[in-house]
Amino acid sequence: MPTILGQNQYGKAENRVVRITRDGDTHHIKDLNVSVALSGDMDDVHYSGSNANVLPTDTTKNTVYAFAKEYGIESAEQFGIHLARWFVTSQEPIHRARIRIEEYSWERIPTSDANSKFIGSDEVKHSFVRKGQETRVTQVTYDGSSWEVVSGLKDLVVMNSTNSEFWGYVKDKYTTLQEAYDRILATQVSGRWRFNWTDDEQRMPNWERSYEATRKHMLEAFAETYSLSLQQTLYQMGSRIINHRSEIDEVRFSLPNKHHFLVDLEPFGLKNDNEVYFAADRPYGLIEATILRDGADARIPVDLTNL
Numbered sequence: 042m043p044t045i046l047g048q049n050q051y052g053k054a055e056n057r058v059v060r061i062t063r064d065g066d067t068h069h070i071k072d073l074n075v076s077v078a079l080s081g082d083m084d085d086v087h088y089s090g091s092n093a094n095v096l097p098t099d100t101t102k103n104t105v106y107a108f109a110k111e112y113g114i115e116s117a118e119q120f121g122i123h124l125a126r127w128f129v130t131s132q133e134p135i136h137r138a139r140i141r142i143e144e145y146s147w148e149r150i151p152t153s154d155a156n157s158k159f160i161g162s163d164e165v166k167h168s169f170v171r172k173g174q175e176t177r178v179t180q181v182t183y184d185g186s187s188w189e190v191v192s193g194l195k196d197l198v199v200m201n202s203t204n205s206e207f208w209g210y211v212k213d214k215y216t217t218l219q220e221a222y223d224r225i226l227a228t229q230v231s232g233r234w235r236f237n238w239t240d241d242e243q244r245m246p247n248w249e250r251s252y253e254a255t256r257k258h259m260l261e262a263f264a265e266t267y268s269l270s271l272q273q274t275l276y277q278m279g280s281r282i283i284n285h286r287s288e289i290d291e292v293r294f295s296l297p298n299k300h301h302f303l304v305d306l307e308p309f310g311l312k313n314d315n316e317v318y319f320a321a322d323r324p325y326g327l328i329e330a331t332i333l334r335d336g337a338d339a340r341i342p343v344d345l346t347n348l
């Protein structure tokens with residue numbers, strides 16, 4: 042049956058690029074998901090398999106990362122214009138480029154009062170929380186005499202663009218990981234905390250105020266901990282909550298280590314001075330632990346996905 046080729050396009054979709062711009066110790070983040078779709082004289086590759094007109098999708102990916110370094114990311118629009126113009130003007134067979142970009146917004150994490158005097162700022166200059174993502178959760182159980190309230194949150198994404206290292210770990214014959222002395226630390230927090238309130242109506246915690254304060258202490262600990270591992274940061278987040286919130290006896294965190302890999306730009310003659318990262322999606326390290334007030338029982342389930 043005779044057939045003809047209709048509309049077609051190709052390119053690399055969902056290039057996750059994180060660009061850090063360092064203005065002294067104040068860092069700025071641009072976090073994009075960039076999808077490239079190119080079209081033009083592509084009949085041959087479909088009909089006969091000739092790749093003579095095909096700029097590899099892998100190259101379109103590299104271009105995204107190289108442009109992030111070379112031109113920076115002023116805005117998603119500007120970045121998209123730059124890329125689209127490049128593909129259409131540099132490759133004769135390409136007549137149309139469609140660049141789709143999702144941008145993830147980040148806000149700075151406010152500093153704790155104690156630390157703001159110390160660092161002279163009410164924001165941590167390299168610590169960010171992603172806008173508008175988290176879901177607040179609670180589980181209330183009552184058996185006729187006793188209450189158990191476990192509250193928390195999930196999908197709260199945070200990032201430190203410096204003050205994180207990871208080295209000195211066990212190395213066996215399968216270890217390839219390079220030691221890191223200045224890496225990005227990012228995670229999507231899933232946390233639950235158990236209240237010690239069980240029955241006294243008079244002494245019921247103010248749930249709203251407790252949530253706001255607990256979230257604040259958790260974020261401050263994330264931002265202000267100089268991290269040697271995500272495990273250490275997790276412990277600081279939990280213990281800061283226990284130490285400041287007398288109504289909470291147990292905290293459990295499940296923290297995926299959202300890896301950001303430095304992109305090798307050497308092949309394009311560019312030096313990547315901790316500026317352009319590939320934000321990997323999976324696999325991810327998963328760091329989980331419970332932090333208890335001394336003497337308290339561990340009752341929050343190990344697997345938070347069921348809670």
Ligand SMILES: O=c1[nH]c(=O)c2[nH]c(=O)[nH]c2[nH]1
Nearest residue numbers: 207218269270271272298326
């Ligand atoms: O903070 C970390 N903890 C680990 O246990 C670990 N393992 C790894 O490969 N990277 C990291 N990072």
